Amino acid sequence: DGDGVGVAVEPRTVDPDRLAAAFADAHGAPPAGVWHAPGRVNLMGEHTDYNDGLVLPMALPWGVMLALTPTDDGTVEVRSAQRPGEDVRFATADLDADSPTVTGWASYVAGVFWAAREAGHLPAEAGARIVLDSDLPIGAALSSSAALECVVLLALADAHGLTDLAADRPAMAAIARRAENAYVGAPTGILDQSASLRCTEGHALYLDCRTGLGSNVPFGLRESGLRLLIVDTKVEHQLKDATSGYAVRRGECERAAAELGVPALRDVEDLNAALPRLSDPVLADRVRHVVTEIHRVNAAVGLMRAGAVGDIGALFTASHLSMRDQFAISTPELDLAVETAVAAGARGARMTGGGFGGSAIALVPEDRLAEVERAVADAFAARGWTAPDQRVALPSPGARRLR
Numbered sequence: 001d002g003d004g005v006g007v008a009v010e011p012r013t014v015d016p017d018r019l020a021a022a023f024a025d026a027h028g029a030p031p032a033g034v035w036h037a038p039g040r041v042n043l044m045g046e047h048t049d050y051n052d053g054l055v056l057p058m059a060l061p062w063g064v065m066l067a068l069t070p071t072d073d074g075t076v077e078v079r080s081a082q083r084p085g086e087d088v089r090f091a092t093a094d095l096d097a098d099s100p101t102v103t104g105w106a107s108y109v110a111g112v113f114w115a116a117r118e119a120g121h122l123p124a125e126a127g128a129r130i131v132l133d134s135d136l137p138i139g140a141a142l143s144s145s146a147a148l149e150c151v152v153l154l155a156l157a158d159a160h161g162l163t164d165l166a167a168d169r170p171a172m173a174a175i176a177r178r179a180e181n182a183y184v185g186a187p188t189g190i191l192d193q194s195a196s197l198r199c200t201e202g203h204a205l206y207l208d209c210r211t212g213l214g215s216n217v218p219f220g221l222r223e224s225g226l227r228l229l230i231v232d233t234k235v236e237h238q239l240k241d242a243t244s245g246y247a248v249r250r251g252e253c254e255r256a257a258a259e260l261g262v263p264a265l266r267d268v269e270d271l272n273a274a275l276p277r278l279s280d281p282v283l284a285d286r287v288r289h290v291v292t293e294i295h296r297v298n299a300a301v302g303l304m305r306a307g308a309v310g311d312i313g314a315l316f317t318a319s320h321l322s323m324r325d326q327f328a329i330s331t332p333e334l335d336l337a338v339e340t341a342v343a344a345g346a347r348g349a350r351m352t353g354g355g356f357g358g359s360a361i362a363l364v365p366e367d368r369l370a371e372v373e374r375a376v377a378d379a380f381a382a383r384g385w386t387a388p389d390q391r392v393a394l395p396s397p398g399a400r401r402l403r
């Protein structure tokens with residue numbers, strides 16, 4: 001029981017002392033420190049970040065843990081408990097976003113070194129010995145990529161004494177995002193890195209992706225007798241490369257904004273006036289999602305501040321329908337998780353993250369939790385689908401040093 005009220009919250013399974021011991025085994029001395037960066041679920045505001053809109057993520061208890069010792073030899077050595085035998089070594093001087101030579105999982109690490117150097121924070125000779133461990137599923141739309149980027153950057157900033165950077169979480173989020181956009185090649189927004197770096201325990205992060213201004217809004221789940229259930233459908237979402245569904249949606253939004261003559265879809269004020277002006281009904285659907293989704297973020301924040309947390313459930317479900325029908329990013333598995341959770345007593349449910357697979361979240365009264373979990377498991381089993389992974393989470397701290 002992780003939260004003291006009788007309903008288990010899945011605990012973190014990575015451990016700073018164990019990771020430090022693994023580091024000492026590999027490198028003959030303990031690390032300079034151990035850091036942790038969490039994954040996230042977004043409660044509202046999907047595909048709004050790159051439209052200059054609003055988002056509302058919370059950090060998860062699970063994430064990526066990293067042990068690091070800084071070096072001044074310009075080389076980086078990385079190993080990961082999840083990738084035994086795949087140790088990676090590179091020289092920072094060789095890193096070039098136009099011809100990325102570090103590929104696969106380690107490209108997120110290399111990308112952070114590249115982006116921190118490009119931003120003028122990291123001297124060329126700064127290197128590191130790194131050992132990683134994670135309890136965040138990969139491909140579940142819970143931001144394992146951003147957690148990896150953010151933990152590397154935070155550890156670099158601390159261990160290499162980059163004090164200006166270490167004191168500026170929005171700047172760190174921008175650098176971690178640049179690593180992903182320019183080095184890894186995924187055209188994502190600022191949501192995930194901001195969530196990992198800027199969320200606080202017990203709160204959701206209400207973030208304006210145009211200005212970068214954010215505030216931490218209390219998310220009183222327990223006080224309201226509610227649980228947040230995360231259903232990982234085990235359908236791995238696609239890599240967000242330039243040909244992915246994610247990139248296609250991004251292109252559609254840009255095209256719609258251009259047709260409407262606005263800098264970003266954030267600036268559409270009157271849907272009824274805007275929609276008939278678009279050349280293609282598909283674009284009208286995309287715009288409707290983005291604009292109404294931004295309003296749902298504000299509505300959710302209003303309800304949280306009023307202490308009416310349960311009423312956010314209806315917004316969850318409305319958001320899911322918008323993502324399913326207007327933005328067309330859901331899957332049969334996500335739809336089934338949402339429909340089943342709501343039918344079994346959840347106050348509302350929605351897919352979270354980029355879509356095309358991944359996870360759904362459900363807002364569930366404490367006394368209905370077991371029933372909802374059982375109903376979802378049964379519904380997947382009845383179709384012969386892989387059993388989903390279901391976990392309960394509380395809003396957890398953002399990235400930090402653990403030892």
Ligand code: GAF
Binds near residue numbers: 189354
């Ligand atoms: C992914 C992206 F990385 C984010 O930037 C965001 O666009 C999200 O999908 C959808 O809201 O997580």
